Amino acid sequence: xxxxxxxxxxxxxxxxxxxxxxxxxxxxxxxxxxxxxxxxxxxxxxxxxxxxxxxxxxxxxxxxxxxxxxxxxxxxxxxxxxxxxxxxxxxxxxxxxxxxxxxxxxxxxxxxxxxxxxxxxxxxxxxxxxxxxxxxxxxxxxxxxxxxxxxxxxxxxxxxxxxxxxxxxxxxxxxxxxxxxxxxxxxxxxxxxxxxxxxxxxxxxxxxxxxxxxxxxxxxxxxxxxxxxxxxxxxxxxxxxxxxxxxxxxxxxxxxxxxxxxxxxxxxxxxxxxxxxxxxx
Amino acid sequence: xxxxxxxxxxxxxxxxxxxxxxxxxxxxxxxxxxxxxxxxxxxxxxxxxxxxxxxxxxxxxxxxxxxxxxxxxxxxxxxxxxxxxxxxxxxxxxxxxxxxxxxxxxxxxxxxxxxxxxxxxxxxxxxxxxxxxxxxxxxxxxxxxxxxxxxxxxxxxxxxxxxxxxxxxxxxxxxxxxxxxxxxxxxxxxxxxxxxxxxxxxxxxxxxxxxxxxxxxxxxxxxxxxxxxxxxxxxxxxxxxxxxxxxxxxxxxxxxxxxxxxxxxxxxxxxxxxxxxxxx
Amino acid sequence: xxxxxxxxxxxxxxxxxxxxxxxxxxxxxxxxxxxxxxxxxxxxxxxxxxxxxxxxxxxxxxxxxxxxxxxxxxxxxxxxxxxxxxxxxxxxxxxxxxxxxxxxxxxxxxxxxxxxxxxxxxxxxxxxxxxxxxxxxxxxxxxxxxxxxxxxxxxxxxxxxxxxxxxxxxxxxxxxxxxxxxxxxxxxxxxxxxxxxxxxxxxxxxxxxxxxxxxxxxxxxxxxxxxxxxxxxxxxxxxxxxxxx
Numbered sequence: 032x033x034x035x036x037x038x039x040x041x042x043x044x045x046x047x048x049x050x051x052x053x054x055x056x057x058x059x060x061x062x063x064x065x066x067x068x069x070x071x072x073x074x075x076x077x078x079x080x081x082x083x084x085x086x087x088x089x090x091x092x093x094x095x096x097x098x099x100x101x102x103x104x105x106x107x108x109x110x111x112x113x114x115x116x117x118x119x120x121x122x123x124x125x126x127x128x129x130x131x132x133x134x135x136x137x138x139x140x141x142x143x144x145x146x147x148x149x150x151x152x153x154x155x156x157x158x159x160x161x162x163x164x165x166x167x168x169x170x171x172x173x174x175x176x177x178x179x180x181x182x183x184x185x186x187x188x189x190x191x192x193x194x195x196x197x198x199x200x201x202x203x204x205x206x207x208x209x210x211x212x213x214x215x216x217x218x219x220x221x222x223x224x225x226x227x228x229x230x231x232x233x234x235x236x237x238x239x240x241x242x243x244x245x246x247x248x249x250x251x252x253x254x255x256x257x258x259x260x261x262x263x264x265x266x267x268x269x270x271x272x273x274x275x276x277x278x279x280x281x282x283x284x285x286x287x288x289x290x291x292x293x294x295x296x297x298x299x300x301x302x303x304x305x306x307x308x309x310x311x312x
Numbered sequence: 313x314x315x316x317x318x319x320x321x322x323x324x325x326x327x328x329x330x331x332x333x334x335x336x337x338x339x340x341x342x343x344x345x346x347x348x349x350x351x352x353x354x355x356x357x358x359x360x361x362x363x364x365x366x367x368x369x370x371x372x373x374x375x376x377x378x379x380x381x382x383x384x385x386x387x388x389x390x391x392x393x394x395x396x397x398x399x400x401x402x403x404x405x406x407x408x409x410x411x412x413x414x415x416x417x418x419x420x421x422x423x424x425x426x427x428x429x430x431x432x433x434x435x436x437x438x439x440x441x442x443x444x445x446x447x448x449x450x451x452x453x454x455x456x457x458x459x460x461x462x463x464x465x466x467x468x469x470x471x472x473x474x475x476x477x478x479x480x481x482x483x484x485x486x487x488x489x490x491x492x493x494x495x496x497x498x499x500x501x502x503x504x505x506x507x508x509x510x511x512x513x514x515x516x517x518x519x520x521x522x523x524x525x526x527x528x529x530x531x532x533x534x535x536x537x538x539x540x541x542x543x544x545x546x547x548x549x550x551x552x553x554x555x556x557x558x559x560x561x562x563x564x565x566x567x568x569x570x571x572x573x574x575x576x577x578x579x580x581x582x583x584x585x586x587x588x589x590x591x592x
Numbered sequence: 593x594x595x596x597x598x599x600x601x602x603x604x605x606x607x608x609x610x611x612x613x614x615x616x617x618x619x620x621x622x623x624x625x626x627x628x629x630x631x632x633x634x635x636x637x638x639x640x641x642x643x644x645x646x647x648x649x650x651x652x653x654x655x656x657x658x659x660x661x662x663x664x665x666x667x668x669x670x671x672x673x674x675x676x677x678x679x680x681x682x683x684x685x686x687x688x689x690x691x692x693x694x695x696x697x698x699x700x701x702x703x704x705x706x707x708x709x710x711x712x713x714x715x716x717x718x719x720x721x722x723x724x725x726x727x728x729x730x731x732x733x734x735x736x737x738x739x740x741x742x743x744x745x746x747x748x749x750x751x752x753x754x755x756x757x758x759x760x761x762x763x764x765x766x767x768x769x770x771x772x773x774x775x776x777x778x779x780x781x782x783x784x785x786x787x788x789x790x791x792x793x794x795x796x797x798x799x800x801x802x803x804x805x806x807x808x809x810x811x812x813x814x815x816x817x818x819x820x821x822x823x824x825x826x827x828x829x830x831x832x833x834x835x836x837x
Binding site: 078102104107111116122133136137181 | 729732733735736737738739740742743757758761762766769
């Protein structure tokens with residue numbers, strides 16, 4: 032369980048609080064999207080989960096142990112933080128070497144390393160690149176290598192910082208399916224994002240941050256449909272929500288965020304309208 | 313005379329086994345607002361590089377075919393020469409701002425072109441006004457938000473007074489609200505100044521309302537070309553384009569057998585069509 | 593940051609800095625050097641950069657001690673050792689003051705107007721502009737690799753050096769990628785298109801700048817006069833410190 036208790040933070044040398052009395056708990060196996068405008072404090076918050084940053088006030092507990100008591104390396108064993116830009120971490124001569132890096136750092140024996148690397152190459156469809164230099168791969172492939180490089184040590188909690196930027200629809204679809212798979216394996220998934228449509232399709236728990244404070248915390252269908260909240264966090268409501276809002280008088284529920292739910296709501300109404308028409312003929 | 317005319321345009325990078333773009337035949341009318349989209353690796357970036365002259369001047373390879381930009385044959389022209397005909401805005405706002413103040417940055421292109429000081433100052437003032445960044449003129453690039461940086465980049469390109477502007481995924485790094493604002497600015501340039509716009513984008517839900525034409529590329533070729541309503545259909549979905557969600561909804565309804573008469577691409581169009589279908 | 597000193601033309605400030613530099617090198621007399629050093633103090637105060645100036649002086653402390661030690665051990669007298677140390681701090685202070693009160697942009701402009709090839713002044717301003725960006729990149733790389741279990745503070749010397757490879761390589765690659773993107777953007781803004789590049793901002797010497805320049809030359813004149821014609825009091829130090837050799 033991840034527990035953020037009354038955390039405040041400001042960067043050394045500044046007085047402006049980037050995080051202001053944030054309290055948040057995330058249970059094991061939950062899927063959470065942390066959203067908010069640029070500068071809201073989202074990245075600062077997740078950097079506290081693996082000890083890269085320490086709260087100025089309050090504390091962060093990972094599985095009941097305060098982050099202050101452990102090093103970043105120790106915390107990272109359980110909390111895998113995947114940064115936005117894969118080019119900020121790729122350095123090895125081959126993809127396999129890249130994937131082995133973290134396992135060597137954590138002291139895994141060589142045979143386990145071999146096994147795990149082979150396994151992750153398989154599950155992320157990277158086997159053909161095992162001896163390729165990571166630098167010549169395309170942007171989307173490099174992002175997959177970065178994802179593999181964290182999953183390879185099988186952390187319990189996985190945090191992805193802006194995983195959808197620069198991805199096309201197919202890549203996002205693949206990512207979404209992969210997240211579903213990880214959740215079914217019992218992993219905690221936290222994504223930091225401003226991609227409203229992606230979150231609408233995944234329907235996780237949404238924590239809205241604005242100016243360092245938690246603005247709202249609840250299911251995506253409840254948060255992303257509130258235009259006042261969404262505006263404050265510099266986001267927009269999902270397109271389907273906007274559409275349903277316009278059909279208010281038809282009794283559209285206020286928690287529809289994606290096409291399938293909209294279709295389910297509209298189908299009986301459309302049938303009724305068609306029946307009404309045939310019966311008037 | 314079309315703003316952009318491509319005839320059998322084909323290009324392979326040095327050492328590449330096959331061409332990145334193949335036999336591209338396109339004619340883009342002046343004043344149009346065109347979206348260029350397609351899955352990653354489809355050749356959109358390569359095509360853009362041909363438009364701004366980075367291919368073949370910066371990126372070498374085998375370039376075949378013909379490209380005419382603003383009545384000028386692009387062949388043999390350097391990127392600098394093409395810059396006053398076709399302005400280019402890149403994806404990452406951080407890496408296209410050079411000066412330590414916004415005002416000097418907007419003037420940068422004009423200074424490079426050797427435009428006289430008085431005229432340059434005038435154009436800078438105008439470009440900043442049109443893009444709404446006049447009060448940011450003294451700020452340094454790193455002090456600006458992503459959206460503001462992109463506006464500054466657009467202003468800097470606008471000041472060179474090109475007749476065409478190509479933008480390569482300018483909203484990639486922006487949050488949804490800033491993305492909508494930037495697209496609004498681009499639409500304004502198209503509408504008020506008849507600036508031909510070619511916008512490369514994945515986020516079709518935001519940009520489709522302004523476009524009169526969508527070109528879809530896949531594996532180096534143009535696969536679909538038409539109005540958004542014509543293009544956003546099953547084939548586009550199969551290629552892997554992220555259609556606007558309202559369009560997807562209507563595909564679902566149509567598949568379920570409901571008598572859908574139009575292919576809406578905006579919330580307004582969708583709600584009008586739904587009302588029509590529900591009020592029978 | 594703004595102050596009367598900040599607002600001075602960089603060329604005037606540079607002449608002033610060179611003036612301090614030259615007069616300092618003329619003298620080995622402690623009183624003369626002290627005078628020159630103290631003359632900078634009102635400028636530091638006027639520039640409102642007192643704390644930054646103290647910090648830069650502190651930064652030079654190690655070097656200063658080294659210079660003092662070397663000159664005392666291998667030199668002739670305590671007074672001379674003090675003099676050389678004072679010289680070092682005076683010159684360092686003058687240049688610090690210059691760079692603290694001159695923006696990179698102004699420096700670039702000054703270079704341009706001094707008819708230095710534009711490519712050089714542009715390279716300079718771009719390098720300065722990229723420093724904060726690259727600093728952020730460096731921090732991100734360190735954070736990303738630490739998040740993969742890299743421990744930079746553990747291990748023997750060789751291990752620690754090797755641990756910097758996963759930091760340096762992504763940094764260098766990022767820098768190269770960024771350079772390519774910048775180069776593309778430069779091309780798209782017609783960089784190098786015209787041999788006669790114009791600028792919308794030009795530096796103009798104002799009365800204050802002329803005053804500073806005149807004052808510098810006056811100071812040089814006075815210093816030269818003192819050097820040739822005035823006998824300065826010398827410092828007699830009654831302390832006998834045992835010589836090492």
